[in-house]
Amino acid sequence: MRSDEKRPGGAGRGPHEARFAREQRQFAAHLRNPLVNEPPADIEDRRMAIYRDLIYNNIESFIASGFPVLRSIYTDDAWHTMVREFVHRHASRSPYFLQISEEFLQYLQEEHVAQESDPPFLLELAHYEWVELALDVNPAEPLPGLELEGDVLAQVPVVSPVAWSLSYRFPVHMIGPTFQPSEPPDNPTFLLVYRNREDEVGFMEINAVTARLLQLAQAGNQTGRALLEDLAVEMNHGDTGAVVNFGQSLLQQLLQAGVIAGLEPRR
Structure with missing residues (x-):
């Protein structure tokens, strides 16, 4: 292989590409947890605040609308702490907003560290509320050719x-x-x-x-x-x-x- 050829897997990436990739990771890490991760140094905080608020508020609003009863029994502080931990720690497998509720449920079931503010029915209530959205968007359809009237005992x-x-x-x-x-x-x-x-x-x-x-x-x-x-x-x-x-x-x-x-x- 010639010295000027790029190696598989990005090993031949130039310094500008490597720097851009680092800044992307730093940018994303800051948005996921701004209290822990510093933002890129060359972006003013006023602009970062727009992204911080946009990302968190959109996710929090979607979760709150998908789990309205769960939201209603948490204090503001306890709720936002839990949602911020979800944003910070959970690696979502889907990019679709409609599946945020499922990702949040999975986080509660597998990753969430129990807090004093958590009710004993947390997981069951969250699952019950998730089911409504899951069924609403489920692509399954009844089988064709079924009779809607008839003898339920004989058929x-x-x-x-x-x-x-x-x-x-x-x-x-x-x-x-x-x-x-x-x-x-x-x-x-x-x-x-x-x-x-x-x-x-x-x-x-x-x-x-x-x-x-x-x-x-x-x-x-x-x-x-x-x-x-x-x-x-x-x-x-x-x-x-x-x-x-x-x-x-x-x-x-x-x-x-x-x-x-x-x-x-x-x-």
């Missing part, structure tokens, strides 16, 4: 790909500034979050039996009657007919809500 109920059955230790759907439990109740909370046929996100509190019914339905290719009969066996219920009769009404309700995307013949 196969197909659960919508944008219907998520969730369980939490805390009643996250009830938490707010005036209700912040310090201990989880004895029984878990089961919630169904779904996007209906009008592309609106809805929430429904369910019980463990309904959650299990949806889990069985997601396994696929069982008629509504077969699903309910299997459920009766699992529950060790003495009256299978009663379970089927009650379950028929429940399946019909879920079909109307869009949780069940539609019906198809058994294959």
Whole structure:
């Protein structure tokens, strides 16, 4: 290789390119944590302040709008400290603003150091609030060719790909500034979050039996009657007919809500 040829990997970079790269890193580090990292020396602070405020305020505003309940139960100081730590420490995998909420949730789950200001339900509440945006922008669509009316017992109920059955230790759907439990109740909370046929996100509190019914339905290719009969066996219920009769009404309700995307013949 000739002495004037550039080496692979940028080893042949000139002094101006190397300096520019250093300044870029210093510039970015300062924006991520201005209290720790000095700005580039040749940029006046008035101009740096514009970038500092623009970067932080945009990220903070998006997170606050994505987690409104979480924001409401933190003091200003505690909230901004947590968001600044996120900006400083978390290496986001996506450049898209719509995925900032997911990145923030991931930060809370994997990197956040617990503080006295953190409620015991922090991770569960954050996940619950994230789900609404995640379902709203989820590109999944119901399978074509499903019937929206019919016999829910004789046909196969197909659960919508944008219907998520969730369980939490805390009643996250009830938490707010005036209700912040310090201990989880004895029984878990089961919630169904779904996007209906009008592309609106809805929430429904369910019980463990309904959650299990949806889990069985997601396994696929069982008629509504077969699903309910299997459920009766699992529950060790003495009256299978009663379970089927009650379950028929429940399946019909879920079909109307869009949780069940539609019906198809058994294959």
